[in-house]
Amino acid sequence: MTTFEGFGIGKSILKALDEIGFVTPTPIQAEAIPVIKSGKDVLGIAQTGTGKTAAYVIPLLMKLVKAEGTDPRAIILVPTRELSIQVGEDIAELSQFTNIRHVAVYGGIGWTKHAELITPGIDILVATPGRLWELYRAGAFGMKSVKTLVVDEADRMLDMGFMPQLNKLFEVIPPRRQNLLFSATFSESIEQMSNEFLAFPERVEVAPSATPVDKVKQYFYRVPNFKTKLNFINHLLLDEETFTRVIIFTRTKENAEDVYKVIKRKTEGEVRILHSNKAQSSRINAIEAFKSGSVRVLVSTDISARGIDVSLISHVINFDLPPRYEDYIHRIGRTARANTDGVAISFIGPEEDYHLKNIEELIRMKIEELPLPEIIDVVPLTKPEQQVIDRELDRQKRLANPEFKGAFHEKKARHVKNAFSFNQKSTQLRDTKTKGRKRGK
Numbered sequence: 312m313t314t315f316e317g318f319g320i321g322k323s324i325l326k327a328l329d330e331i332g333f334v335t336p337t338p339i340q341a342e343a344i345p346v347i348k349s350g351k352d353v354l355g356i357a358q359t360g361t362g363k364t365a366a367y368v369i370p371l372l373m374k375l376v377k378a379e380g381t382d383p384r385a386i387i388l389v390p391t392r393e394l395s396i397q398v399g400e401d402i403a404e405l406s407q408f409t410n411i412r413h414v415a416v417y418g419g420i421g422w423t424k425h426a427e428l429i430t431p432g433i434d435i436l437v438a439t440p441g442r443l444w445e446l447y448r449a450g451a452f453g454m455k456s457v458k459t460l461v462v463d464e465a466d467r468m469l470d471m472g473f474m475p476q477l478n479k480l481f482e483v484i485p486p487r488r489q490n491l492l493f494s495a496t497f498s499e500s501i502e503q504m505s506n507e508f509l510a511f512p513e514r515v516e517v518a519p520s521a522t523p524v525d526k527v528k529q530y531f532y533r534v535p536n537f538k539t540k541l542n543f544i545n546h547l548l549l550d551e552e553t554f555t556r557v558i559i560f561t562r563t564k565e566n567a568e569d570v571y572k573v574i575k576r577k578t579e580g581e582v583r584i585l586h587s588n589k590a591q592s593s594r595i596n597a598i599e600a601f602k603s604g605s606v607r608v609l610v611s612t613d614i615s616a617r618g619i620d621v622s623l624i625s626h627v628i629n630f631d632l633p634p635r636y637e638d639y640i641h642r643i644g645r646t647a648r649a650n651t652d653g654v655a656i657s658f659i660g661p662e663e664d665y666h667l668k669n670i671e672e673l674i675r676m677k678i679e680e681l682p683l684p685e686i687i688d689v690v691p692l693t694k695p696e697q698q699v700i701d702r703e704l705d706r707q708k709r710l711a712n713p714e715f716k717g718a719f720h721e722k723k724a725r726h727v728k729n730a731f732s733f734n735q736k737s738t739q740l741r742d743t744k745t746k747g748r749k750r751g752k
């Protein structure tokens with residue numbers, strides 16, 4: 312389909328699409344909408360930034376037509392509060408000219424506040440698994456009217472250990488329903504989940520599993536240590552015309568705080584930070600300010616890799632590579648959204664070559680290396696930094712070869728060998744002296 316009209320979409324939804332600026336369906340929308348509309352179970356494999364949410368929300372709105380009853384008729388399960396908020400906002404935009412009611416619920420705030428939102432009646436409930444179970448057990452709503460269940464970001468659900476909660480929910484949701492399972496990657500665990508969860512599904516895949524969006528230009532620089540990375544990132548952010556709206560991803564909360572403090576002092580424009588220790592209101596405000604354009608730079612851990620849908624993000628910078636390689640795809644998927652271009656830059660320390668190679672294998676492509684500009688002040692490695700790097704390199708070698716003992720073990724072995732040799736010589740010397748004394752007698 313080259314236009315949305317070809318799907319038989321109602322006028323109210325078409326008007327919303329026009330208002331948002333959606334003109335041509337993306338590949339996942341063109342593939343998924345007719346199948347979902349037919350009532351079949353669907354396994355959708357699509358990267359972030361491909362229009363996946365609209366691919367299931369549009370046919371869902373077509374199916375619901377108008378407000379009806381008090382209990383939800385469709386439930387959308389998502390792994391994080393950020394994604395719950397984002398999907399809720401997408402539904403609000405697409406349903407703005409209908410009377411369909413929806414609520415997004417998530418952990419981090421009292422469940423009674425969410426119960427109050429549900430009580431007047433809803434048609435679509437977007438929820439994280441834990442919060443959905445709390446509200447159901449508290450009697451805030453019933454499940455008997457549910458006809459469609461969507462599990463979004465299923466791979467992340469499994470990684471976060473939600474399977475036991477999902478199984479409990481599947482038991483109380485009516486079995487006669489349409490099931491939609493969406494994931495950015497297709498692993499053995501996702502295949503097993505789809506076999507248990509879906510009935511004769513139709514698979515919709517618009518790109519090979521774990522393929523980044525092709526409009527993202529990917530580069531990496533070799534940067535020896537933390538302080539040099541800070542110097543480099545400050546240098547890049549000086550170019551305000553190129554780096555107009557930037558997300559910087561770090562591996563840990565501590566790194567995020569350090570990066571935030573430095574660039575806040577030295578970078579033009581507003582800077583915000585996101586990580587799990589931040590209050591819910593602070594995280595929501597940071598995302599909203601970033602969306603509005605009042606914040607130029609957002610520093611974040613992977614907590615927001617799948618929860619931010621912001622257009623015109625010029626750059627994603629991986630200050631550290633993620634511990635989960637699939638998260639690299641989700642990080643860089645924050646840019647080049649809605650058919651725009653974007654750039655993803657990664658800083659690679661000496662201990663990150665191993666992770667870079669694994670990421671390149673996952674995405675089935677080589678990432679281009681660029682030389683570190685000569686203007687950057689390269690800070691020498693300290694002894695503690697070198698020790699951390701050596702330990703990580705040893706860990707990586709042990710992963711590749713379980714028989715590898717490590718540099719520390721080799722040093723210890725040499726030390727023991729030298730000590731043994733020294734003891735042997737000492738013993739021989741004592742024996743020689745003793746024999747000499749005996750001969751003297």
